[in-house]
Amino acid sequence: MADDKIITSQKFMEELRRFQKGSVTRRHFLGVTGLGLATAVLGGAIPGLKPRKAYAALSGTVNLTTWPNYHNQENLDAFTKKTGVTINMNVFGSNEEMLAKLQAGSTGWDVFVPTNYTISTYKGLDLIEPLDLKLLPNYDVATQDQRFTSEGTIDGTVYAVPKNWGTTGFVINTKNVTQNPTSWKEFWDLAKGPLTGRVMVHDYQLTTIGNALKAFGYSFNSNDEKQLAEAEKLLLEAKPHLFAINSDYQPSMRNGDAWVSVAWTGDATQLHRDMPEIQYVLGKEGGEIWTDYFAIPKGAANKDAAYALIDWLLTPEINAKEVQAHGYPSTDARTNKLVSKEMLENPILYPAKDLLTSLEFGAAATLTNPLRAEIMARFKSA
């Protein structure tokens, strides 16, 4: 069935009748309808029914907490096939939400994907395990781009290993937008006037306030009260003109309701892949650059499987397939060698050097600043 077409319901019923009448064998029926394959897949999902070799010690389920559109399903399926461990994927909308769940306790997570600026907080609250790199034989620190690994290591102990990096810019549908904005200043000016009702921003204080600060040329991480007050004024002016405040912007960009949205690298890659008229812009004032890491929460129930899954996803051949699917650049030189040339030359993934130099990594203090939380609440309720 693997390379076969999906059977139609009519054909299925015909085959079922034939099977019931005894004119075909059970094997033919299961093969032709795909039920045999379905049964085999179900069987594979139940640990204990499958023979295992190299991963004999692994079993059960591994709970992976991650972001939307962030993995290649083929890789996850292959892991389950190889190890017998079922992957239960949880998708989150923000780092704060992940932190809040871990702070509340008993999440049942085995692997999660925190962003660079949260790791020190997790360590401070004693919520993550130090990692034993011997259990990650396919991870090689020497081939990592050092810009993107530093925040995973605290006081010489590794708490998280990098998954991929990315930037925060904005996507723009060039079919509908004739202007050619290149800066955050122009982004907000368009949002407030000519593109009223067509622009989206994240439901995320870090990027929304950060990119409003950039319009004035301030730091993305500024916690200065005066500068934040200016950013708030801009946000409140723009609010009535925005299409939505939502971090899930792909659907609205795809169906044409929104024409411009603050966006992360991979969403831009995915949108551009399907709709070439959608372009990605990094504001020339700067903005955010970030790294997402794999980490294991304290008290993870299936630690062995957690290590196996991280190691699997960081294996260069597998990681290259991940990159191909999610469209975020890898931090690993070995992986980059295996990624298609087309992708390596894609400016959405690898922006020009001069655009990258003005970008800033988000800071822990930016994320937890109470004043920023209040500004976001006032912006959303205005």
Next chain:
Amino acid sequence: MSQLAPASRSKTVTALLVAPAGLFFFFLLVLPLIVVIIYSFGARADAGGYAPAFTLDNYANLPARGQAFFNTLTLAPLGTLLTALFAYPLAYFLAVKASPKSRTLLLVLVIVPFWTSQLLRYYAWIMILGSKGIPSWLAYLGITDLRIINTPWAVLIGAVYGFLPLMVLPIYVSLEKLDKRLLEASADLGANSWRSFLQVTLPLSLPGVATGSMLVFILLMGEYILPQLLGGGKVFFIGNALVDLFLQSRNWPFGAAVSTALVAIMFVTIVIYMRFVLSRGDVRRAALV
């Protein structure tokens, strides 16, 4: 061992009957509510969460979410009213006009939408209200550039759609019990059908309207998904403020204070509403006798 006296046995039976629900409410409602109230006097820990303290700061800070309270306290009653206006004719048709044969089928149809997850149905409404949905059909009629999605109107449409069955069923029940002889008497005494409706049917069905409104109002006051999905994050209810306070800025004590205030506002509103409805009901009943 002597046998239990009848009085104490009936007490035991009562206790056994009440115990399951009582324990359930104690552990899952009363205790959590006490925790919320204790937290509301605490302070935010440095990295977020709760740190023990005794302060009224969180209550003093409530005006910082004043706009969210205002949005909720205007849109929730408005949504309830609209739902009642749409539900009443339907309930009336089902109870009075529909043939007994088709009635069961129609009642099932009212409940059918509940078979699909609320979340999925709201996602469908995002498409229906988006620019390729209703606005694009209205464009054929010359109404152009109409924006519905991500406005308070979309939230209200979603509220009417989502909560209609909860309003229809109680009204239907109160109309169905209506003694038809009262209408005959009303006609005999010279009232036309409109007057009979206003003076007999409507007052007698008010308890159903009251129950339905209560259900819808309480649910709307705590709504979070509806403004998030159909309001595009631009329509901010207290529910959204709470989600942000607990999951984003992790200011649990302030979140607890906002929750306590919400519960208090709901409690007061409901008490006033019930008193009003009950007193009116008594007057009508007295007038009928």
